[in-house]
Amino acid sequence: MSTISKKDIMKIIDDAGVSVDINKIESGESLTDAGVDSLELSLVLLGIEEKYDIKIPDEDIEKLMTIDEIIKYLSEKMTS
Amino acid sequence: MIGIEAIGTYIPTTRIDNRARMAKFEIDEEFLMTKTGMLALAIKDKNEETSDLCCSAFEDLKKKVDLAEGDIECIVVVTQNPDGNGLPHTSAIVHGKLGLSSSCAAFDISLGCSGFVYGLSVIQGFMIANGFRRGILFTGDPYSKIIDQDDKNTALLFGDAATATLISDTPEWKTGKFLFGSQGKEGAAIQVSHSSGMLEMNGRAVFSFSATQVPNNIKTMLALNHCTIDRVDLFAMHQGSRFIVDTLQKRLSIPSEKAPFSAESYGNTVSSSIPLLLKDVSDSLEIIVIAGFGVGLSWASTLLFKIKE
Numbered sequence: 001m002s003t004i005s006k007k008d009i010m011k012i013i014d015d016a017g018v019s020v021d022i023n024k025i026e027s028g029e030s031l032t033d034a035g036v037d038s039l040e041l042s043l044v045l046l047g048i049e050e051k052y053d054i055k056i057p058d059e060d061i062e063k064l065m066t067i068d069e070i071i072k073y074l075s076e077k078m079t080s
Numbered sequence: 081m082i083g084i085e086a087i088g089t090y091i092p093t094t095r096i097d098n099r100a101r102m103a104k105f106e107i108d109e110e111f112l113m114t115k116t117g118m119l120a121l122a123i124k125d126k127n128e129e130t131s132d133l134c135c136s137a138f139e140d141l142k143k144k145v146d147l148a149e150g151d152i153e154c155i156v157v158v159t160q161n162p163d164g165n166g167l168p169h170t171s172a173i174v175h176g177k178l179g180l181s182s183s184c185a186a187f188d189i190s191l192g193c194s195g196f197v198y199g200l201s202v203i204q205g206f207m208i209a210n211g212f213r214r215g216i217l218f219t220g221d222p223y224s225k226i227i228d229q230d231d232k233n234t235a236l237l238f239g240d241a242a243t244a245t246l247i248s249d250t251p252e253w254k255t256g257k258f259l260f261g262s263q264g265k266e267g268a269a270i271q272v273s274h275s276s277g278m279l280e281m282n283g284r285a286v287f288s289f290s291a292t293q294v295p296n297n298i299k300t301m302l303a304l305n306h307c308t309i310d311r312v313d314l315f316a317m318h319q320g321s322r323f324i325v326d327t328l329q330k331r332l333s334i335p336s337e338k339a340p341f342s343a344e345s346y347g348n349t350v351s352s353s354i355p356l357l358l359k360d361v362s363d364s365l366e367i368i369v370i371a372g373f374g375v376g377l378s379w380a381s382t383l384l385f386k387i388k389e
Contacts, residue, residue: 019110037111038283042288043291058285
């Protein structure tokens with residue numbers, strides 16, 4: 001499995017059609033603080049699950065609030 | 081051949097204005113307009129029972145077709161919010177209130193948002209097996225009975241309504257092959273709490289299930305019917321929220337005008353959402369997909385073909 005990049009995650013967020021400008025989201029900024037609403041976040045998480053063929057339990061969502069956290073989470077999942 | 085001849089509907093006139101609750105639930109108008117899609121919710125009168133909603137839909141049906149109560153051979157009520165505690169079954173209560181014949185069969189089906197599609201298959205199969213010519217499929221699931229009006233996950237979505245679909249041997253629409261599915265292990269995603277008696281919903285779980293299962297179900301159902309997406313004039317999806325209808329439209333790569341959202345003024349009416357959408361369709365349409373999905377988790381779809389004169 002190749003390294004997961006910010007670009008990969010940005011593509012998933014973009015594909016989810018979020019209503020905010022994704023280029024303005026900082027890597028360490030909470031997606032919800034950046035303006036991604038709860039339904040859009042569900043679509044982002046679904047996009048991650050489908051792309052990486054994983055299941056994200058509800059209790060893990062709080063670990064996935066920023067792009068950096070998503071990359072870290074996925075990297076750990078892929079190597080575990 | 082039997083199929084759908086006409087659809088009667090009833091939506092209570094009283095509304096809850098969701099705009100007036102935006103501050104309470106910390107949402108803005110943009111979220112209401114583009115995500116939940118429900119600007120107002122229809123709410124039945126406290127004294128109105130599920131059977132009353134069904135009877136009102138029947139009265140509307142009678143305005144559209146020449147229908148004598150004595151000619152109705154069976155009625156089926158799709159509900160999970162029956163009169164009282166569900167005993168006797170609501171269809172029997174409707175039967176009594178409408179003064180139907182003692183030879184008319186009456187039974188309920190316990191299903192949520194997939195209920196209209198399942199119900200169509202069940203009543204048509206029942207009628208064909210017994211040589212019946214006229215039956216009524218009712219949907220009536222007033223969620224106001226089980227909504228905690230302080231629960232953001234559910235209080236902004238659901239509205240009350242009922243429909244009465246005449247199934248007869250002089251139909252306007254015939255159905256294609258049906259395709260059903262269930263995911264019982266995930267059923268807790270939408271359930272009535274044992275402790276509170278109120279509806280609980282895991283919005284993310286329901287959304288993920290809908291966004292993944294429904295497109296696959298529709299594509300497979302179309303193949304089963306030797307039909308393709310581009311030949312379909314309208315996709316009458318269960319009106320769960322604007323966001324889910326929009327998501328399904330994008331995932332199926334269909335034009336937005338072919339997957340309308342029409343529940344903004346009355347809410348998600350569960351098994352009534354598809355017939356409410358169908359009652360207003362243009363006479364020029366020839367092929368319609370109907371797809372219901374939700375409680376169970378459960379899903380079902382089929383095609384409706386316009387019968388040419």
